[in-house]
Amino acid sequence: MSTDQTRGIFQVGDVLNNTYKIEQVLGRGGTSEVYRARSEISGRVVALKALRLEYSRNEDFLALMTREEEMREIRHDAVVRYYDNQRTDAGLVYLVMDYVEGPGLDAKIKEGGLPADALMIIARRVAEGLVAAHGKNIVHRDLSPDNIILRHGKPADPVIIDFGIAKDTNPGAETIVGNEFAGKYAYAAPEQLNGQTDARVDIYALGALLLAAFRGKPPDIGTNPMEVITRKAQPLDTEGVPEPLKSLIDKMTHPDREKRLQTARDVLAEIDSPTASAVDAAEIDFGDGDDSDKTVIVPRATAAARAPAPDMPPPAPAPPRAPAQPAKRGGRSGMIGIVAVIGLAALGAGGYLSGAFGSLVAPSYPVADPYTLIAARPENQPVQILGNVPSESVRDDLRALGEDLGGTADLTLSSGDIPATWGEDMVQLLGLVSVLPEWRVLADGSRVKVTGSTADADEQARLSAALSGDSMPAGLTGTVDIAYRPPILAAATLAPILQAHSDCGPLQLIDPPVVGYAEDSQVLVLGAVAGASTRIALSDALTAAIGNRDLVMNVDILNPTLCLISGVLPNAPAGGFGIDFRMGRDGASNPSGRYLVGENPVIDVVIPADVNSGFLFVSALDVSGNVFHLLPNLLMQDNRIDALRAGREGPVTIRVAHPLSDAVDGSKLAFTVDDSTLGKTQIVVINAEDQMFDGLRPTTESAGGYAAALEDYSGRVRSLDTGILITAAR
Incomplete structure (x- = not known):
């Protein structure tokens, strides 16, 4: 094995x-x-x-x-x-x-990209495929360059693959599978980060991958979640992309999905009849104090509205407004005006003394629309806070909170359409969720979305109650989703258990998760032990350590001979040598490798097509403590790969144990199963660069002698393949 x-x-x-x-x-x-x-x-x-x-x-x-x-x-x-x-x-x-033969679009990106005319052809064909998928209410959600194959390398024949989103979840893959988000960050629509998914996310992704395929590199979305969220709210940079591809990408990738091309049919219509874009964006710089480097993205007027007519000078600035003419004295209207002024003066004085008009005399800040704040603490990472705040005191409080949590706060003093208590409410909200090991708050005006997780069930219940419905801080509304995530079991904590029970070679965890085992995951163990008692003890120790997680043990029970040899076998990779078992009486295949007393096992070794040099060693280790050398031995001494091939190309089959009928003259090795050695026999196939032993080993020797000879070998073993032959009574 x-x-x-x-x-x-x-x-x-x-x-x-x-x-x-x-x-x-x-x-x-x-x-x-x-x-x-x-x-x-x-x-x-x-x-x-x-x-x-x-x-x-x-x-x-x-x-x-x-x-x-x-x-x-x-x-x-x-x-x-x-x-x-x-x-x-x-x-x-x-x-x-x-099976689709051809390169992925990601390969073309790595080669430097494709010209705009080829990408327009790809856009049309992929959009036609999306029309078919969306017509069945199926949204891809993960449309990216590696999921588009150019059949036979032709841009006119792209094929969309992989609608399952069952992707690699290692951190480098940048793909999340779960309830909230599925898709690669670089090509995901902004709303996917908030769990909103419909056909328009495929439209955005197609536009983003077209841009990547033209540039020869993916869109730059930053290196951390905060940068991703910020940049996803901005239009993609299509500067230098030729028309009509530029306008097509702009319309497919608008950050606001309501302003995006809405369907794949709309994409096809735009390709057939491009229309002028009525949406643009400008950066406005606010030069006020220490926030002079902050910018905000706002809609521009349409091209027609903002462009002067041809050959016409720009409009002259408006003249200064003339002072208002005083009202005539006397008469009823004049008296009403005087009373009103007196009333306003009195009201103003009372308001000033009570502080009710504090906001009117506070500093004037630029208007932010939308008025947003993003705060997040990814698991095992510092907190980051980014966005708009209405006052210096709120800014200072949030900066202090960020520093207390080992993070940063990049905040802009802004005014906007928010309740008067918005700042204090937001400080209170972030203070409540800051106890969580992982959380995120997205605020758009007074509406917020709070997500997070905790391994403390009581804490999850307390915060969910404190932030749900009417319990939300007074000026805020929105949704709260704080998940209970059972504690993660680190794979390293199981290593001592495996080592303590490794009496027959190493025991290994198969594909242990990078971040550890969640409560509902499986723990898979591979290896061999010397006896049933060890296997039971191993199972008991692991079960006690993993709690409610499932335990799957692919652990063989081998005899002491096999365990002895396992401990000294070279640590080499599998080489792809096949071990085929057959029945001696009729040559029938016996893939189970199981033989009964009296039967004649036939063993073939298949040399892979790409192995043409080195030396081949084949041995059988049985339960009695004996080792039988099937190749080389006195009857078959030449174990050079090139000699065994004898000029044959491709996979070559070498028979190392023969039918009894072929061995009657004593020229070939054959054997039958007797009741003295029932159990598991391990077949070992080693490919080494040179001869491993000084001269031929005896056809049969003790496991101890063979183990000593293996330990003495100082050359290089290229590969090691094994199989199990099982003998049993009738």
Whole structure:
């Protein structure tokens, strides 16, 4: 068995459900892998997307695969054809789809991008595919360059793939799978960051990837969540993009989805008949005090309204306003005016003394519209606060809060359409959520959205009650979603347990999550132990440590001989050498490797097509403590790879244990199963750069002697492949 953690879900040559033979690995991620395979029945080449074992039992990921399977109802050349999900006997789930030959658009971006005319062709074809998908109420949500394949490299034949969003969740992948957001940050629409998803997010993503494909690099969205949120609220920089591609991208990627092209059909109409854009943006600089470097994005007037007529000078500045003429004295109207002035004066004096008009005499700040504040504390990172505040006191309070939490506050003094108590309410709100290990507050005027999480169930209940409904600070309204996330179990805490029970080679965690195991996740262990008692003790220790998490142990129980050899076998990767078992009586394949007393095992070793040099060593380690050397031995001494190939190309099969009928003259090695050595026998296939031993080893020797010889070898082992042969009584 292989203990290499890089081993894939399937191996090249595997046949799934007696139909699909794996030919090539196309891609690997943290949750799934994609393979090229061929139907053994029809010969049709397909792509298979397989979930790793732990995710094949996760309802969320199965739902994503099912969602992707629903794409089979769509019939369009620009959308990959899906078929159905299947499950292997081992519980692995995979999805069958058409195989599309050609580079991804991401590869073209890495090569420097594509010209504008080619991108207009791609835009039309992809938009046609989106019309078909959206017509079935299916939104991609993760449209990005790597999800568009140019069939045979032709811009006229792009194909949209991967509607499942079951992506790599490692931090570098920049893709989140969950309730709130799905998609790559660089191409995601601004509203996706707030969990709002409809067909318009695909429109935005298509525009953003067209810009990336023209520039030869993705849009710059910053390096942290605060920068992402800020830049997503701004138009994409399309300076230098030629028309009509520039206007098309601008209209597809407007930050306000209501002002964006609304449907894929609108995109096609715009490509056919480009129209002038009535939306633009300008940066207005406010030069007031220490905030002189702050800018705010506001709508400009339409091009027609702001441009002077041809050959006409700009309009002259308006003349100074003439002072108002005093009202005539006497008469009824004059008396009313005097009374009104006296009343206002008295009211003004009372207001001044009471402080009711403090805002009228406070400093005047630039108007912000919309009036926004963003505050976030990503998990295990400092807090960041960015946006508008109405007064210096609020600014100072929020800066102090940011510093107390080890972060920063970048705030602009602004006036706007907000309640009088907005500043104090916001300070109170952020103070309440600041106790959470991870939180985010988005404020648009008086409406706020609060999200966060905590591993403390009591804290989650308390804050949810304190911020819900009428409990929200008086001047604010909005939504609150504080999730309870059970504590994360770090993979490193399980290492001592595995080490303490490793009596037959190393025990390993398979694909441990980078951030640790959540409460509803699975802990997968791979390896071997020397006896049932060790396996039971290992299971008990791990169960006590992981709490409510599921434990899956792919741990074999080997005999002391196999464990002895496992401890000294070279630490080398698998080399792809096949080990095929057959029945001696008729040559039938026996993939289980299980033989009964009296039966004649036949063993073939398959040399991979790309291995043409080195030396091959094949041994069988049985439960009695003996080692049988199948290659080389006295009957088959030449173990050079080139000699074994004898000029043959491709995979070459070498028989190392023969049928009894072929060995009657004593020229070949053959054996039968007797009742003295029942149990597991390990077949070991080693490819080394040179001869491992001084001369031939005896055909049969003790495990101890073989282990000592292995320890003495100082050369380089290229690969190590193993298999298990099982013998049992009838």
